[in-house]
Amino acid sequence: MVWSPVHIPDQSGRVALVTGASGGIGLETARVLAARGAHVLLACRSVGRGRAAAARVGGSTEVVRLDLASLDSVREAAALVRGRHERLDLLVNNAGVMFPPYRRTEDGFEAHFGVNHLGHFALTGLLLGLMTAVPDSRIVTVASLAHRAGLGVLDEDGARSSTGRRSLTAYGRSKLANLLFARELHHRLATAGAATASLAAHPGLSPTGLWHGDPPRFLRPVAAAGLRWLAQPADRAALPSLRAATDPRVPGGAHLGPSKLFESRGAPAPARSSRASRDMAARDRLWRLSEGLTGVRYAFPSAPRAAGASGAVCPVTGARA
Template sequence: MARARWTAHDVPDQQGRVAVITGANTGIGFETARVLAGCGASVIMAVRDADRGKRAAARIAADVSGADVSVLRLDLASLASIRSAAEELHATRSGIDLLINNAGVMYTPYGTTADGFELQIGVNHLGHFALTGLLLDMMLPVPGSRVVTVASAAHRQAGTMNLDDLNWRHETYDRTAAYGRSKLANLMFTYDLQRRLSGRSQTIAVAAHPGGSDTGGSRRAVSGSSRLHRAVFAVVRPLLIQPAHMGALPTLRAAVDPSVQGGQYYGPDGLAESRGHPKVVRSTARSHDQAAQRRLWSVSEELTGVTFPL
């Protein structure tokens, strides 16, 4: 008999667990926060706009009786903000069970973070790299703790990762390739982190991707594309796009399924991994290049000034 498809109803009891979720005020992050809060977790919504975060937390509190949800100000485009958020968590929490690196920007025109990083690699990878490094000491002693990083099938659009020019100083900027590289970096970071954790800690690192999900980021990406692309997308949309609550399932499974192993990558089981229920999926050979992973790690440490307690 085939195993039933994994759904939010399969999330085990999360009482006593602390979950930090970046970008939790909308889309995949909000749905992840809502489900975890509903299963008893103490959820910290780490968001750039605290007012929007508070409104999102109020929505969860209205839907989930007794929900334990709080808001933490975090701007992943600023190393100072990341350090401040990490200091606040160290001061107010004794440990973290789940760090879900979910927030991101998508197909943006060229721009830079407060620290001069290209915006997509800066927020999607370097910001989460720094945050994870600053919080990992709160996770290593916690049994069953996990770092879950949300990647994307778009990592296949990355082309060659130029590790000597992560910030696009010497190449003609391509926002599609830049987004793909940032998502490739998410996977390379996850695989390298898992290798460094293996045998040394109960903490594991896992990746997930939501497929084609109806979120604000995806809608903005389509609206900024060509008229032809928008017309084609309108035709294929029903085949490729699913609601945000379905897109959150790979992240949720990576975070809570007891059968998950470190270094796995979860995505939808449907056509082209664009929609469906979560299963283990494969990423490109480039994402598994260990020499490139180590080089990315070294460059990320140099750029952020953050080293890991490993």
């Protein structure tokens, strides 16, 4: 069976938050969830663009200001959501930057790593208390085919570097971090006995606003050719995220992407990933680094590493800033 939005179960009564929902894949993700009955929070850097997007999405929506380049903004957005809602069924960590026109975030982090990974790490931790007791709740983190270009060590020096603005490696490293985070989060949730699952998805190639940055000169003709021949529109590129968020047959910890043309386009299906993205030691190191850099500590214990080992299970209460 080829999966499509017609297979999405009724989402009435569910609350979903989609980051970067003012355009592109995030907008399409929000639109489909709202059409299936969910109340959708559009988390956007620009409230004006968010309101315009909400008008296009229709259904039951609200706009939340969220600038992932500012940990203060992340905390404010999370506090607003916690104040308005008692539960959150779906969190889609979709927003991102690629070759941005600035170098560092407000907190001094390399822009790709700060926005694409650290902002979402903090947001997820601060909202987790709304999710872990909600049956079938899911966190979907959007990765990329470019995670394979994420070479080098994920450490504090790299996180604070000012040299990654036009670097494919820096972008790839942030997307590798997305995959490592999604997998480690699911491992810790499962160990803690939470009702929430964590999954990853990538959109393949799509001519969205991400490509409006300033890519390295050598990449421009490659990107132009790839977008011309391999890319799919945003509504199709959103399908892996939508399936990860709503298909009960897809297990926690899964990674989905397009199924055709080297995973650049096609119906959503299980995706491949690099060996580095499956490194359990790297997952743990990234987690500890992210907690230290953001100041957000998740309230469940470290998971066991030995094969067959079982760790203590404690209630998961969310995170503290």
